[in-house]
Amino acid sequence: MYKHLKITLTLLVLTAIFLSLLSGCGTDSSVPDRTPPVENSAGGSQVAPDAGDDSDLPETPEPSPQPEAPSPLSISTSKELQEELYAAISEVRQPLPMEVSQMVWDQRPEIDLRNLYYELIGQHPELKYAYDITAELENGTLTCQISYMPHKTGNYPADWQGITVDTIPELIETAEAHLGSEPLNIRMTDPAMDPDQISYALQQVGGGYILCSLSQDGTQLTYSPAMGMTMEECLTLLEQAETLAAEAAEKRIDDTMTKREQAETLYRYLTEYVQYDRRYYSDRSNMPYDSQTAVGALRDGVAICGGYSLALKLLFEQADIPCYTATGLYGSEHHMWNIADLDGHWLWFDATADRGLSPKFELCHFAQEELEERYSWDSVQLSWLLSE
The missing domain is CATH 3.10.620.30 (C8orf32 fold)
Incomplete structure (x- = not known):
């Protein structure tokens, strides 16, 4: 019986030791840290930050404020509308949005706008580099989109393949060298080249038998034979x-x-x-x-x-x-x-x-x-x- 009592006491002691170890798990400074080191940008290692410490985390940048959309111009007459078109084309930009709820249209807004554009180009032929215009009217606001010849803006398509032309004499020489039925892609570089001046210069081409013209968007030369001839x-x-x-x-x-x-x-x-x-x-x-x-x-x-x-x-x-x-x-x-x-x-x-x-x-x-x-x-x- 004494023997059994001794065994029982021994088990109780071992159980008490085991429980004390469980209750102190992770708090004993003598227990080595098993967290793997984190490599820094210089190739060395640094101790991983404590999960609850965010003092070293990079700050998230605040988003840049978006530019405010321009307020629509208040337009009530055809004269005011044409003045904005003239200003936009002269500055080679898009017209500002226009609040036109007070406008009285002769026909549909899109038709009236295009007629004003044609009238403007007729009065100022030097602006022919603005070769087209479209418009959309929504909730009383008119939004216009003007198409510009790319030599005026420098915005040729990234994949555009064309012969580079720097001057009017170069344009004439290039046109003469490629007379034929196929249009010729060109890339004019001087924004000061005026469409009417270009048309006048191209009269030097073709010897009276072939008419050479610049395409509407200013990116091609086209050729046409004299009337009645091939x-x-x-x-x-x-x-x-x-x-x-x-x-x-x-x-x-x-x-x-x-x-x-x-x-x-x-x-x-x-x-x-x-x-x-x-x-x-x-x-x-x-x-x-x-x-x-x-x-x-x-x-x-x-x-x-x-x-x-x-x-x-x-x-x-x-x-x-x-x-x-x-x-x-x-x-x-x-x-x-x-x-x-x-x-x-x-x-x-x-x-x-x-x-x-x-x-x-x-x-x-x-x-x-x-x-x-x-x-x-x-x-x-x-x-x-x-x-x-």
Whole structure:
């Protein structure tokens, strides 16, 4: 019995020790910490922070305040609406939202807005880089969206593939080099290029047989053959004109001559060889179209002002003399003549008026101020060609 009592006491002691260990679990400083170290950004280790301590946690940044939407303009008249359109296009931005509940519309708001836009562009053609406008009216607020030519904003599509064009003369050269049926993608870089100036410059392209135009959004050049002709026929005639000009120049000028001597020699050839096509006045319906082109002048020896000027342009280009055609009025009559760069000066030539006057060249290489009394033209348009 004593033996059994001893065993019982031993069990009680062991049980008491075991319970005391359980009640102090995790509080004894002698028990080693089993939390794994946390590696810091420098590659060392640091003790993991206590779960209840958030003093070292990075602060969550407060969200940036969103810009406030502009308050709608209060618009009650067509004049006020057009003024905002003009301001927006001039600044190459989108129009502000407009509160138009007091407006009296002639038709639907979208139609009236578009009519105001067309009227504005007609009054200010320099704004044609804003080539389209759409609008939405909701709860009395009119929201407009203007489409701009990307050369004006610099916002070409990221994947846009086009030939880079930096200047008006480069545009003409690029257009001439790609004559054909396919449109040509371009990327103009100068935001100051004016759509009307571009259209005027493209009149230098195509030799009277092919019309070159800028697409509505300003990203493509398109080509159209002369009325009643195919593109292949037009290209063949242009090639023929180039060949005739090259042959004429090769026979008459050489590298021993100065540029001025070359110019006067080619000019003399044109004014002596080509006759004016009088059918323009007496029987215009039977005058061949070629008389308006260099083909009529160089192949047939008969032309009107367009044929003279286009032929002189080709002849001067054979001598590496920069030359453009110019259009305007001679007195009260529509006319075409030339301007060419000789010895660093832009001089005017009118082979039509000078025909048959050799060796006297009344209108050969005259300066601009000497022509102003008889001739009139758009000097702003030409300035873009001559300033490069």
